[in-house]
Structure formats: C-alpha cells, structure tokens
Amino acid sequence: MWEELARKISEKTLLVCRRSGERIPYRADSRGRFDDRSGEGISWWTNGFWAGCLWQNYALTGREELKSAAQTQERKLDAALLDAGGLDHDSGFKWLLTAGADYTLTRGEESLNRLLLAASNLAGRFNPRGAFIRAWNDRSGEKAGWAIIDCLMNLPLLYRATALTGDPRFGQIAALHAGTAAERFQRPDGSVEHIVVFDPATGEKRGTLPGQGMASGGTWTRGQAWAIYGFTLSYLHTEDPRFLACAVRAADYFLAHIPASGLIPVDFAQGADCPFEDDSAAAIAASGLLELAGAAGERRYRDAAERLLTALSEKRLDLSPDTDFLLTHCSVSYHDREHNHPLIYADYFFTEAVLKRLGKGVFMW
Numbered sequence: 001m002w003e004e005l006a007r008k009i010s011e012k013t014l015l016v017c018r019r020s021g022e023r024i025p026y027r028a029d030s031r032g033r034f035d036d037r038s039g040e041g042i043s044w045w046t047n048g049f050w051a052g053c054l055w056q057n058y059a060l061t062g063r064e065e066l067k068s069a070a071q072t073q074e075r076k077l078d079a080a081l082l083d084a085g086g087l088d089h090d091s092g093f094k095w096l097l098t099a100g101a102d103y104t105l106t107r108g109e110e111s112l113n114r115l116l117l118a119a120s121n122l123a124g125r126f127n128p129r130g131a132f133i134r135a136w137n138d139r140s141g142e143k144a145g146w147a148i149i150d151c152l153m154n155l156p157l158l159y160r161a162t163a164l165t166g167d168p169r170f171g172q173i174a175a176l177h178a179g180t181a182a183e184r185f186q187r188p189d190g191s192v193e194h195i196v197v198f199d200p201a202t203g204e205k206r207g208t209l210p211g212q213g214m215a216s217g218g219t220w221t222r223g224q225a226w227a228i229y230g231f232t233l234s235y236l237h238t239e240d241p242r243f244l245a246c247a248v249r250a251a252d253y254f255l256a257h258i259p260a261s262g263l264i265p266v267d268f269a270q271g272a273d274c275p276f277e278d279d280s281a282a283a284i285a286a287s288g289l290l291e292l293a294g295a296a297g298e299r300r301y302r303d304a305a306e307r308l309l310t311a312l313s314e315k316r317l318d319l320s321p322d323t324d325f326l327l328t329h330c331s332v333s334y335h336d337r338e339h340n341h342p343l344i345y346a347d348y349f350f351t352e353a354v355l356k357r358l359g360k361g362v363f364m365w
C-alpha cells in the first residue's frame with residue numbers, strides 16, 4: 001500500500017510542479033488550482049511547504065526538475081529574509097524546508113547562509129525573562145509576551161544552527177523555549193494551550209488564549225499535533241527525557257480522542273455534530289507519531305500513525321490530475337468562516353509521513 005501511495009503522490013506532484021510553475025501556494029481556488037503567495041505575500045508562514053513537497057519527491061524519485069523548482073522557491077524567499085516585519089517565529093517552517101533541505105542534499109553555501117540568517121533572527125526573538133520565543137509581530141508591543149505551541153516545530157532551525165556553527169547559544173535558546181512549553185503550555189491531562197501570554201518585562205505568566213481553537217479549555221487539534229511532533233524533535237536534538245515525556249503525554253491525549261472515523265476535527269471539544277475537520281492535524285500527528293514510535297520504542301504510535309494515514313488516503317485524498325492539492329478537508333481555525341478545504345501544509349505533512357513510513361524522503365527537522 002505505502003509504495004503505491006508514494007508513487008501516486010509523486011506522479012501528481014510532478015504534474016502539478018509542471019503546471020503551477022513558480023507559484024508559492026497556500027490554498028486552492030474554486031477549480032482546485034493553487035493560488036500564489038509570491039510578491040506581497042512572500043513573508044507568509046506557509047511559504048516553505050510547497051518547496052518541502054518538491055524536495056521530498058525529489059528525494060524519492062531523483063527527478064532534477066523537482067529539485068530545480070524547489071531551488072527557485074528558495075531564491076524567491078530571499079525577499080522575506082529582508083522583511084523585518086514579516087520575520088516571526090515561523091522561520092523554521094520557511095527555511096528548514098527550503099534552504100535546510102537544499103543544504104542537506106547539495107551542501108550549497110548560499111543555502112547555509114540563508115539558514116544561518118534565519119536562525120539568527122529567530123534566536124533574537126528570545127525573551128530571557130520568560131524563557132520563551134516571541135510568536136508574532138506588532139508595532140504596539142501588545143503581542144511582545146505572546147508565545148504559541150506551534151513554535152516547537154521551528155526550534156530545529158536553532159538546533160541545526162548549533163550543529164552547523166559549533167556555537168551552543170542557538171540550541172540553548174531552543175531547549176529553554178521547549179522547557180517553557182513543557183512547564184507552561186501542557187495541561188495535566190496532556191493536552192496543550194495554543195497561546196500563552198507572558199508579561200514581557202517580568203516573564204510572569206499572565207494567562208492563555210484559545211487562538212485557533214474553539215474556546216478556552218478546548219484542544220485545538222493542530223496545536224496538539226504540533227506538540228506531539230515538536231516535543232519529540234526537541235527530545236531527538238537534546239536527549240532530555242522531559243521532552244520525550246511531554247511528547248508521550250501529548251500523543252496519548254490525541255490517541256484517546258480520535259473519533260471512530262479516524263478523521264480529525266478542528267478542536268477535540270467541538271462535539272460530534274460539528275462537521276469542521278482538519279486533515280492537516282491528522283497528517284502532522286501521523287508524521288510526529290512515526291518519529292515518536294522510534295524515539296520511545298513504542299510500536300503503538302506507529303500503528304496509530306498508520307490508522308490516521310489510512311483514513312486520510314481512503315476518505316480525503318484527491319489524486320485527480322485536474323486539481324493541484326492532495327487533501328480535501330482542512331481548516332485554518334475553528335472560528336474561520338470557511339472549513340474543509342485544501343491547505344498546502346496538510347499536503348506537505350501527508351507526503352512526509354507516507355515517505356517516512358517507507359523509510360524514504362528527507363529528514364527536514
């Protein structure tokens with residue numbers, strides 16, 4: 001099953017690569033064709049994911065046109081490296097999947113330069129009082145104390161910068177932020193907050209916000225998936241058992257709340273009558289669980305990842321050559337007006353997870 005699935009994904013990705021040219025996609029239009037975040041949208045947080053799809057499929061097939069298209073995406077993102085207002089905590093998503101993949105596979109100096117510039121900016125967002133990395137930007141400073149669970153996935157940019165330069169500061173900052181996430185974001189039952197607000201001057205925790213989830217006390221499923229994968233990655237980079245324990249508790253909570261359909265809602269608290277789904281949460285969790293299965297030595301996480309991927313493949317995968325995307329039912333946020341539509345990061349993590357299950361693809365994190 002997995003070989004066949006990987007082959008079909010790579011055939012469609014190659015077709016879409018030829019059709020969509022230099023677009024940097026985020027969502028699809030009403031005909032199912034990719035939009036384009038080049039130009040004014042160049043700093044958008046998802047702008048590395050299509051390049052990530054191209055690199056994963058290049059690693060699988062060796063087709064040079066996929067590599068060349070991914071390198072074009074990477075060069076286009078140079079404009080984002082010069083946009084101070086657009087550089088936020090999401091630099092890992094943007095540059096690990098572009099310059100990071102390129103450097104892993106080709107050792108090009110330009111890619112190394114991009115990685116280190118992005119890592120330096122991310123490290124500069126660290127608040128030493130609260131030991132957290134600031135999430136988003138604003139001119140008023142209102143969000144200076146906001147940190148979000150998603151940031152765990154950007155920490156490998158810092159771990160990697162330490163590995164590349166021999167300077168421990170980057171990895172130290174990443175581990176301090178992961179420690180704050182362990183202590184301040186995870187609830188006793190293993191679920192996690194999306195946003196924690198700190199006093200940026202004293203570091204004191206002021207409260208939490210539901211962010212993209214349904215309401216306070218709920219559990220935004222993509223945030224829970226970021227926690228499974230993100231804590232696992234901090235464990236892999238630091239070998240600190242605290243992070244493995246957090247990943248296991250986040251995973252056990254996720255597994256205990258998967259509906260019988262195997263498809264994932266936007267928030268685990270939303271109720272069975274609410275039709276909002278998020279395939280991206282399922283795909284991120286699946287890829288994180290495959291990593292956790294190895295780190296924790298627990299086969300049940302691999303089995304759970306396979307069940308999630310099987311449900312997506314059987315019920316939510318669009319392999320038609322007429323559309324550009326793979327997965328059909330994603331949601332940005334519970335309170336958005338639109339739900340159950342394609343999103344590029346769902347396609348990325350689905351591709352990554354299927355290839356990982358096969359022992360193929362490239363490790364980005």
Ligand code: GLY
Binds near residue numbers: 332
């Ligand atoms: N990092 C933003 C999101 O997951 O939607």
